[in-house]
Amino acid sequence: xxxxxxxxxxxxDLKLRDLFVEFAGTRVFDERGKVVSFDLVLRNKIVERNLxxxxxxxxxxxxxxxxxxxVRPDLIQQGCLGLMEAIPKFxxxxxxxxxxxxxxxxxxxxxxxxLTDKATCRIPNNVRVLYNKILRENxxxxxxxxxxxxxxxxxxxxxxxxxxxxxxxxxxxxxxxxSLLTNTLTAPECSTSAEWKLVNHETVGVVKEAxxxxxxxxxxxxxxxxxxxxxxxxxxxxxEPQ
Amino acid sequence: MNPSNSxxxxxxxxxxxxxxRKVAKKMSTAGWxxxxxxxRNVLMGAMAKLVEQITLGLGDTGFAPDVCVLKNQDTYxxxxxxxxxxxxxxxxxxxxxx
Numbered sequence: 152x153x154x155x156x157x158x159x160x161x162x163x164d165l166k167l168r169d170l171f172v173e174f175a176g177t178r179v180f181d182e183r184g185k186v187v188s189f190d191l192v193l194r195n196k197i198v199e200r201n202l203x204x205x206x207x208x209x210x211x212x213x214x215x216x217x218x219x220x221x222v223r224p225d226l227i228q229q230g231c232l233g234l235m236e237a238i239p240k241f242x243x244x245x246x247x248x249x250x251x252x253x254x255x256x257x258x259x260x261x262x263x264x265x266l267t268d269k270a271t272c273r274i275p276n277n278v279r280v281l282y283n284k285i286l287r288e289n290x291x292x293x294x295x296x297x298x299x300x301x302x303x304x305x306x307x308x309x310x311x312x313x314x315x316x317x318x319x320x321x322x323x324x325x326x327x328x329x330s331l332l333t334n335t336l337t338a339p340e341c342s343t344s345a346e347w348k349l350v351n352h353e354t355v356g357v358v359k360e361a362x363x364x365x366x367x368x369x370x371x372x373x374x375x376x377x378x379x380x381x382x383x384x385x386x387x388x389x390x391e392p393q
Numbered sequence: 394m395n396p397s398n399s400x401x402x403x404x405x406x407x408x409x410x411x412x413x414r415k416v417a418k419k420m421s422t423a424g425w426x427x428x429x430x431x432x433r434n435v436l437m438g439a440m441a442k443l444v445e446q447i448t449l450g451l452g453d454t455g456f457a458p459d460v461c462v463l464k465n466q467d468t469y470x471x472x473x474x475x476x477x478x479x480x481x482x483x484x485x486x487x488x489x490x491x
Contacts, residue, residue: 354451358472358479361446363488368425369439371491375416376436377473379480383423383491 170197171243178239186239197238198231204250205230208257216265225269226261233260278309285310443472 174197177190209226216222237256241249266279274282281302289295299310362370374380413429413436420427427435483489 355475355478355482357447357450358443358475359483360450361443362476362479362483364446365439365442367491368420369435369442370489371423371425372416372420372432372435373439373443374476374480374491375419376410376413376432377476378411379477380491383419385424 167197167200167249168243170200171241171249174238175243189239194235194238198234201234201249201253202231204253205234205257208254209261212258213261213265222269225264229260229264230257233257236260274313275309278306278313281306282310282313 170193174190174193177193178186179188181187205227208230209223213219213226216226233256234253237249237253240256241252243249266274267276285295285298289298299307302310362373365373371380371383375383413432416436417427417429417432420432480489
């Protein structure tokens with residue numbers, strides 16, 4: 152069971168809004184409008200009052216993270232950092248609830264942690280953003296390829312590697328018969344379509360004979376499933392194998 | 394548990410295939426009354442028979458298609474083009490009509 156974060160009873164008498172108004176008065180801005188310094192004690196009070204928000208966000212949005220039981224404390228820690236970043240930037244005079252604003256920062260920190268520190272292979276942020284943009288804007292593989300070709304050589308290499316990694320096949324399959332079957336049925340990478348047709352002629356013959364040995368119902372389902380045919384004629388008679 | 398992370402599932406996803414509910418509906422219209430589960434079970438049986446016949450035809454004797462092969466996504470994907478070609482040739486020769 153995850154440990155519940157206890158609330159501190161000494162802050163219960165103070166309203167959160169009053170705390171924020173008090174805290175807002177202690178902030179010092181530079182000429183660009185950035186917060187330079189603030190009251191740390193008040194900031195920590197607000198953080199303690201809102202710790203439950205972090206665990207709520209983790210449980211609400213990151214339930215599907217692999218191995219969540221072990222990662223949860225890390226996510227809560229990152230969420231707390233996001234919460235600490237949100238507090239000085241929050242404007243209580245605008246009339247919105249603090250949780251509305253803070254959830255954005257909490258989620259941002261958790262997402263950043265999952266993508267950079269927790270990922271198996273770290274991918275730079277600019278490459279990931281570009282990769283997602285290309286996939287979002289181009290629907291067909293040809294359009295994706297042409298969009299990737301238009302990039303600078305370095306980015307092209309990075310994005311191409313990401314695209315290729317989508318199709319990595321697991322090496323855990325050790326079945327020799329399965330490999331033979333797959334290798335025989337799949338077209339070799341370097342061959343042209345004409346060469347493949349010649350090599351494939353024998354294989355197609357074998358598949359034809361195998362297909363004919365199946366009952367008609369099995370043939371129909373198999374071909375429907377593979378979208379080789381779209382309709383089946385009325386033809387279930389009592390003589391047909393069921 | 395997320396179904397996509399399941400390692401014990403006996404079924405694989407066909408990237409460009411027709412789903413089992415549609416298959417069952419078409420088969421029911423054609424006279425073989427069935428639901429999606431039956432369609433899936435029949436397909437698994439048909440796949441096993443087909444793979445066995447193909448491996449025998451390729452000269453690999455003594456091979457019994459196990460779950461490992463039937464679970465293999467590559468086996469399903471690799472059959473796509475060959476099945477299409479085989480069906481077209483069979484229809485052209487007049488040996489198969491569905």
